Amino acid sequence: MRLDDWRNLSADAMRPVYETERARWANGLQWDLGPSLQILEHARAEGTLPGLVVRGPGQSIVGWTYFLVQHGVLQVGALHSRTADGVRLLLDAIFKTPEASLAHEVLLFVYPDSPACESALQRRRFSVTRYWYLRRALERSCVVPIEPGLRAMVDGDGPDLVRLFSRAYSGVAGARCFAPHGRLEEWAQYLGQLTRGAALGQFLPGASMVAPGAAAGQVLGASVVTGLSQRTIHLAQLVVDPDARRQRLASRMLDTMMSWGVSHDRAVATLLVSEDNAHARALYDARGFVQTGYFLHAERPLGRRVLSTPVAASA
Ligand SMILES: CC(C)(COP(=O)(O)OP(=O)(O)OC[C@H]1O[C@@H](n2cnc3c(N)ncnc32)[C@H](O)[C@@H]1OP(=O)(O)O)[C@@H](O)C(=O)NCCC(=O)NCCS
Numbered sequence: 001m002r003l004d005d006w007r008n009l010s011a012d013a014m015r016p017v018y019e020t021e022r023a024r025w026a027n028g029l030q031w032d033l034g035p036s037l038q039i040l041e042h043a044r045a046e047g048t049l050p051g052l053v054v055r056g057p058g059q060s061i062v063g064w065t066y067f068l069v070q071h072g073v074l075q076v077g078a079l080h081s082r083t084a085d086g087v088r089l090l091l092d093a094i095f096k097t098p099e100a101s102l103a104h105e106v107l108l109f110v111y112p113d114s115p116a117c118e119s120a121l122q123r124r125r126f127s128v129t130r131y132w133y134l135r136r137a138l139e140r141s142c143v144v145p146i147e148p149g150l151r152a153m154v155d156g157d158g159p160d161l162v163r164l165f166s167r168a169y170s171g172v173a174g175a176r177c178f179a180p181h182g183r184l185e186e187w188a189q190y191l192g193q194l195t196r197g198a199a200l201g202q203f204l205p206g207a208s209m210v211a212p213g214a215a216a217g218q219v220l221g222a223s224v225v226t227g228l229s230q231r232t233i234h235l236a237q238l239v240v241d242p243d244a245r246r247q248r249l250a251s252r253m254l255d256t257m258m259s260w261g262v263s264h265d266r267a268v269a270t271l272l273v274s275e276d277n278a279h280a281r282a283l284y285d286a287r288g289f290v291q292t293g294y295f296l297h298a299e300r301p302l303g304r305r306v307l308s309t310p311v312a313a314s315a
Pocket residue numbers: 168169237238239240241244245246247248249250251252272273274277278279280282283284286
């Protein structure tokens with residue numbers, strides 16, 4: 001196996017890779033990855049997004065990854081290879097990039113294409129958490145009026161939402177994949193990704209709810225909903241202020257999302273939940289969501305000690 005910097009490849013060489021990936025997400029997750037892949041390809045071709053491909057027999061691409069450094073954290077957006085050897089090859093090569101030398105830790109959030117990914121991450125001493133991908137079919141019985149005490153999200157909600165996210169996830173280990181150090185600027189960046197980026201689908205403000213509190217600027221709960229395809233809506237985030245929990249606020253926001261989905265001809269609702277978030281899983285169980293796949297969140301510090309295994313070959 002041989003490694004190449006993916007920025008040296010032509011768009012034609014990358015096309016089959018994207019087609020395979022788009023089909024995999026559509027079949028497995030009912031998620032149209034097309035818009036995200038266009039943005040990815042643009043950044044790759046411009047040379048602003050580092051990444052690597054693994055070449056197999058006949059120069060075919062049998063593995064790929066891309067990554068970037070933000071706030072000293074190396075974030076890996078994809079890690080594909082059918083074999084554990086291929087995944088380890090990619091990981092070891094990432095550790096040796098100039099980008100890795102600027103970072104003190106590495107985080108991944110990926111939709112694995114084989115069990116080899118998880119075992120390779122564990123072999124490289126990552127701490128790995130599964131995020132279950134849940135789905136449920138939407139039917140007419142889901143239609144409810146917008147619950148009292150909720151309203152659709154508007155542009156000006158941003159700063160209040162950032163503070164709510166920070167309060168709601170304070171001390172929750174699983175929040176590291178949203179805001180690695182829990183800082184307000186990380187939460188603001190994360191909210192921007194949800195509402196303006198394409199990575200988690202197209203933001204749907206009409207389906208995204210806010211539960212205002214009694215005081216000005218007080219927000220007790222929020223749901224951020226996106227569209228993953230013409231038929232799929234996705235609950236990208238759901239939070240309730242610690243002081244307002246167990247009052248069915250989250251349940252009401254979830255019901256409103258499903259109702260909005262039916263009224264807008266969506267057939268399926270999906271979401272991601274950490275395997276160790278028992279409270280949220282109980283909520284989704286009660287609403288009929290079932291597991292249909294999983295993503296992996298993995299993290300580990302970066303330092304000289306990780307440079308242990310030599311890369312077999314490189315471009
Ligand atoms: C998960 C969360 C959104 C629930 O909000 P909430 O408004 O308190 O939830 P609800 O009152 O609607 O609870 C609905 C059901 O969820 C389950 N649940 C919620 N909180 C629970 C808790 N602390 N302990 C046990 N079960 C709990 C219960 O089954 C509950 O039904 P019940 O009250 O009839 O027993 C809230 O705890 C939160 O913001 N957590 C941090 C952020 C987070 O994890 N978000 C989910 C991301 S996937």
